[in-house]
Amino acid sequence: MAIVLSACGGQPASNNHDRVTISVWSHGGTDEEKRILGEQTEAFNASHPMIRAVLTTISEGDYNDKVQAAAAANEFPDVLDLDGPTLANYAYRKRLAPLGELLPAGTVTRLLPSLRAQGTYDGKLYGVGTFDSGLGLFGNRKLLDAAGVRYPRRIDETWTADQFTAALRALSAHDSDRLVLDLKLNYGVGEWFTYAFSPLLWSAGTDLIDRDTGRAQGRLDSEAAVAALRRLADWHRYTDPNPQDNALQLGRVALAWGGHWTYPEVARALGRNLVLLPLPDLGNGPKTGQGSWVWTVSSRTASPESAAEFIDYLLRDAEVLRMATANGAVPGTSDALARSALYQPDAPLALYATQLQRTCGNGSITAACVAVPRPPTPAYSFISTQFATAVSIIFDGGDPRTALHAAAVAIDQDLNNNRGYRTDRS
Structure with missing residues (x-):
């Protein structure tokens, strides 16, 4: 129009x-x-x-x-x-x-x-x-049960990172191509990568930026962030490319990292075999986007x-x-x-x-809260682009530490170029 x-x-x-x-x-x-x-x-x-x-x-x-x-x-x-x-x-x-x-x-x-x-x-x-x-893991109950995978249904039962890795291994042993996870790679490199995977940073006890100073170095490229993205890279090995966005519906994968908007279609396809699970906990409690x-x-x-x-x-x-x-x-x-x-x-x-x-709101990201807003900063679009690019590089085999540090440096340079996005500017 x-x-x-x-x-x-x-x-x-x-x-x-x-x-x-x-x-x-x-x-x-x-x-x-x-x-x-x-x-x-x-x-x-x-x-x-x-x-x-x-x-x-x-x-x-x-x-x-x-x-x-x-x-x-x-x-x-x-x-x-x-x-x-x-x-x-x-x-x-x-x-x-x-x-x-x-x-x-x-x-x-x-x-x-x-x-x-x-x-x-x-x-x-x-x-x-x-x-x-809403963000979580949609699962096929039939495939999970067939592989003998016990799965969480509530926030207080969330898989640890090690348990999630073990679940993927067990599922892959019962799958012909061993690709049992859908990360919605068909959405492309963009906001989905930030919405979907920044919860891993929060669950690891770090963030895209320091929300007080706006700076990324020391947060986005911290040891916790590097470890979280290495985990994601490991899980990526089990990922179906899913070009038609129907891997879960057709039974090609047992788990799909997805948002609420996929529910109507996957519910029609799986019926009572559909389960919704929280994302894995990397140490600071399970986290999700909002x-x-x-x-x-x-x-x-x-x-x-x-x-x-x-x-x-x-x-x-x-x-x-x-x-x-x-x-x-x-x-x-x-x-x-x-x-x-x-x-x-x-x-x-x-x-x-x-x-x-159980939103963290605009307060501290603690183990007690679950849903975290993306940083409310004028620089957000630039931050998201840099993080999504880093994730893409990591998925292509790049080193997480190098990719995240490059993203953090670029974000901090943008902050300097814009005088810290000060609200008291004349």
Whole structure:
């Protein structure tokens, strides 16, 4: 769908000068997500006679480029969704309006703590999501049992790194090509590598950067990080390349490192043989990623209250459940989560809810918490690119210490080039 920049800025509708028109951009997502958001927009317009939301859907492959171009030109629409980790950069560049005084206090309170943490930059709330994400290991119960592999189902039963390696060895002994793990390599080198594998750093007691100083050297290239990525390289030897993204569904692998969005398809394929397991524990407790797409309001909108009213509508529990049911994501409000059939204590995706309820938030990454937000820094996209590149090099046989150190040096140089991304810059 083409982007109409003239719709930006909260212009009044031409046929009714009393009705405010707000422009809304959304990434493409799945066909079902697009359908539901379209219906939600129509329902909002029908129930709000003084506001007209005009939705523009942009293909996900083009979306970030379009958003970056609009940010550079200072031509954001009134409302747009952003991939959560990128929010800090746009807030730092003053392209977003704080939502704390625009949204009702009750709406913010009902958000999952993980979503409030993700949407906060420099102490202010800039983004809110209707759903959060889940990360874990999907398993084929039949294949696991056939190999005699005992597997964890709860956070307090997580495999250690050694136990996970032993499970892969046992599974490979019962597999013709010995490739029993899907790491979603078909997703390519990009944000998936950071979302999927940075939890290993956190579980090893380190991080992508020092979150107080923003520096990567001493954290990303620490002994703990090197050891964690060596573990990952070892597991990579058991990985099916999975070019058609169907290795688990067809029974070629017994385990798949995956996100919530894969659940609908793998559930249809495996039925009662599908199990969801936590990621392995490398010493600092099991860890998982969190965060997904968030709704934001442009700092240049002429109608901030109307823009916020649209977002508030999307955060109604019924609307949150509609979207989460369609994409398998974790519902973004506490009440909607409590009502979701998929996330009840004994339901198929209960683990995802448990993990997010034990978020580290923006505090220290300790053994007591599980879900960790990616670093809320304007430098995040650069950090992610460097880490993903390092992982790719390691998967291709490169030395983890060399690859991680090169990434850390590049990240610190970017920090220096941007004067530490100081928020008190003139």
